[in-house]
Amino acid sequence: xxxxEFNQGLMEFIELSPTPFxxxxxxxxxxxxxxxxxxxxxxxxxxxxxxxxxxxxxxSSIIAFKTGKQDVISTGVRMVGAHTDSPCLKVKPQPxxxxxxxxxxxxxxxxxxxxxxxxxxxLSLAGRVSYxxxxxxxxxxxxxxxxxxxxxxxLAIHLDREANENRSINAQxxxxxxxxxxxxxxKPNFKAIxxxxxxxxxxxxxxxxxxxxxxSFYDVQPPSFVGLHQDFIAAARxxxxxxxxxxxxxxxxxxxxxxxxxxxxxxxxxxxxxASGAYGTFLKSVLERIAxxxxxxxxxxxxxxFISADNAHAVHPNFADRYDDNHGxxxxxxxxxxxxANQRYASNSETSAIFRRxxxxxxxxxxxxxxxxxxxxxxxxxxxxxxxxGVKTLDVGVPTFAMHSIRELAGRWDGYYLYRVLREFYx
Numbered sequence: 001x002x003x004x005e006f007n008q009g010l011m012e013f014i015e016l017s018p019t020p021f022x023x024x025x026x027x028x029x030x031x032x033x034x035x036x037x038x039x040x041x042x043x044x045x046x047x048x049x050x051x052x053x054x055x056x057x058x059x060s061s062i063i064a065f066k067t068g069k070q071d072v073i074s075t076g077v078r079m080v081g082a083h084t085d086s087p088c089l090k091v092k093p094q095p096x097x098x099x100x101x102x103x104x105x106x107x108x109x110x111x112x113x114x115x116x117x118x119x120x121x122x123l124s125l126a127g128r129v130s131y132x133x134x135x136x137x138x139x140x141x142x143x144x145x146x147x148x149x150x151x152x153x154x155l156a157i158h159l160d161r162e163a164n165e166n167r168s169i170n171a172q173x174x175x176x177x178x179x180x181x182x183x184x185x186x187k188p189n190f191k192a193i194x195x196x197x198x199x200x201x202x203x204x205x206x207x208x209x210x211x212x213x214x215x216s217f218y219d220v221q222p223p224s225f226v227g228l229h230q231d232f233i234a235a236a237r238x239x240x241x242x243x244x245x246x247x248x249x250x251x252x253x254x255x256x257x258x259x260x261x262x263x264x265x266x267x268x269x270x271x272x273x274x275a276s277g278a279y280g281t282f283l284k285s286v287l288e289r290i291a292x293x294x295x296x297x298x299x300x301x302x303x304x305x306f307i308s309a310d311n312a313h314a315v316h317p318n319f320a321d322r323y324d325d326n327h328g329x330x331x332x333x334x335x336x337x338x339x340x341a342n343q344r345y346a347s348n349s350e351t352s353a354i355f356r357r358x359x360x361x362x363x364x365x366x367x368x369x370x371x372x373x374x375x376x377x378x379x380x381x382x383x384x385x386x387x388x389x390g391v392k393t394l395d396v397g398v399p400t401f402a403m404h405s406i407r408e409l410a411g412r413w414d415g416y417y418l419y420r421v422l423r424e425f426y427x
Contacts, residue, residue, distance in 0.1 A: 001249065003416040005084035007233060010415060013222035013245045014235050018126040018218040020060035020084035020266045021142050026247055027264070028054065034252055037362035045289055050256055055286060058266065059128060059140065060084055061276035063286050065261035066254050072291050074380055075258045076303030078426050079391070080250065081278070081381050082243035082310065083268035086236070087111035087404045088216040089118065089175065091125070091190075097176055098187050104176040105150070107189065107217065108261035111269030113170045114405040119159055121406060122148035123177055127215035133206040137354055138259030143194065148220050150177035177217060205333070221388050231332060231412055238408040242398055242415050250422035253343060259290065260426045268310075268381055278381035284388055296388070305354065306393045308346065309418065309424060311410070312336035312369045327370040329399035331338045331364035334365030336393040338380075346382035355421070362420040365401070 017023035032038075036052035045068055047053065054064040061084065069303055089107040095103040098254035119244070126144035133139045149307055152175055157163055169175065182188075191210040198204045223235030247262045254260035263286075266278035276278055291300035315328035329336040337352050339344040359366040373376040398418055401409040 001419070002249050003413065005147070006249065006419055007225075007412055008243060008274060009253060011235060012164045012247050014223050014237055017084075017237070017241055018124070018144060019128075019142075019213075019216050021128045022126060022144065023084045023244060023264070024056055024060055024062045026147070027062055027064070027244065028056070030248060030296050034097045035189070036066075037066060039286070039298060047271045047290065057280075057282050058274075058276040059142075059265060060266035061282055063261065063283065064251060065253065065259065065290065066256075067290070068255070068257050068259040070257045071393065072259045072297055074303065076305070077261050077287065077290070078254070078260045078420055079261045079263065079304060079306040081248040081263045081283075081306060081308045081385060082247050082264065083266065083278075083381060084264045085111070085266050085269050086239060086241070087114070087269055088218065089111035089177070089392050090332045091127075091213070091215040092213070093218070096187050096190050098182065098185060101182050101185065102178050103180045103182050103188055106176055109171050110216070111176075111330045112404050114402070115171070115175065116167075117402075117406040119154045119174065119312050121151065121219045122221065123150040123152070123217045124148055124220045125150070125215050125217055127216075129198060129210045129213045131195070131198065131207045132203075132209050132211055132304055134208055135206065136141070139207075140210065141198060141204065143197055143201060143215075145197065146220070150179045150217065154175050171202050182233070221407065225412065226409070230420050233410050233412050233415070235410075236402060236407055238398075238410050239311040239403050242311075243313065243409060243418075246398075246415055246422060247309060249419055250426055253423045254426035256289055258426075261287075261290075265381055272381060274385055278384040279388070283385065287389070298392045299388055301391045304389075304391050305351065305424075305425075306385050306389070306391045307355070307422065308380045308385065308393060308395045309378040309422070310382075310395065310397045310398040311403060311408075312338055312397035313403060314401050314410075316401060320373070321390050322375070324372050329367045329369050331399050331401070331409075332413045333399075334359070334367050334397055335396050335414060335421060336367045336369045338369045338406055340371065340395060342377070344377040344379040345395035346380075346386040346393035347395045355394050355396060358421050362424040363423050364417045369397075369399075
């Protein structure tokens with residue numbers, strides 16, 4: 001696969017994946033096209049050597065793996081991890097608000113979102129809806145309004161003269177999106193609106209009422225190349241759908257001999273503490289069904305390695321003093337090894353050396369990132385997974401501007417570079 005094909009596929013994947021639920025559904029479509037078979041945690045597994053499989057949890061986390069022809073205890077498992085969630089605005093359970101004749105929805109900030117860029121954007125809604133069917137069963141479906149249905153208007157500079165010097169955002173009061181100007185003060189029923197959309201969009205005829213939902217606002221502007229020479233990719237949710245896509249494309253070229261696995265967890269942006277997050281049992285339970293428990297599991301993990309792929313901070317030219325002088329990642333100069341003395345990242349000299357060797361074999365440049373010693377460091381699913389499994393782990397990522405904004409910026413070459421290295425790792 002060449003860089004243009006890779007990046008076009010990446011942008012298509014992001015556009016089809018406005019929520020973790022949609023990201024998993026999009027990945028399932030690609031896995032099934034490649035012959036991967038669906039497994040269910042509730043059923044017994046009969047795994048065949050050389051076959052690809054996938055399993056989901058909560059419709060928002062997915063594990064795909066290909067069993068190797070060689071003994072898994074001897075070879076271990078080559079694993080790559082990413083996350084399906086991104087910071088966003090989630091609709092509250094009872095969200096309806098009417099102020100001065102405008103219908104708005106109450107929202108809760110999910111994750112560490114950069115809120116300023118959410119103003120004055122064309123917003124749509126997507127996610128999962130649970131409804132009661134006419135046979136008295138609870139059914140789940142995905143919906144996507146697709147077109148712009150809301151906006152969070154900025155307050156005019158004339159009414160906020162300090163906006164450019166000293167502006168703060170109150171997450172309760174300032175960001176409820178506006179959906180419509182009502183002809184009267186009657187408050188619309190949001191669940192009734194969802195029910196109508198489900199019937200129109202998904203052809204659902206058996207729905208009696210919407211019981212609950214997990215819906216998020218997102219920017220409808222599609223991903224695009226940016227720059228005089230089209231050097232950059234601008235898109236929502238690059239953190240961390242870029243890594244999900246890169247891991248998936250790499251997995252498709254994995255060796256037939258060694259068992260290879262990709263896990264994409266939900267809820268990383270809020271600490272990973274959920275059944276479908278990295279602190280949950282999802283990955284370990286799947287690995288035990290592949291390799292066995294007890295001594296067999298321990299021996300397998302000893303021969304295994306896990307690469308946590310999650311975006312890294314690129315040096316912002318307007319704020320270069322926020323970075324360590326010797327460890328600033330530059331866009332389009334290769335993937336970044338992330339290290340932290342306090343184990344916020346799981347990389348160590350052993351796993352970093354392995355990755356540098358892989359980069360050399362793939363003819364890909366490599367960089368290093370360490371946060372300034374006087375600043376707090378973020379984290380990833382890397383340390384969580386290393387602790388849960390006892391497996392050699394590395395944290396890497398693609399350098400990115402505007403991380404956690406509604407629209408982020410990465411280099412057109414870096415995702416492709418990471419794909420080439422992960423492909424080498426799986427081989």
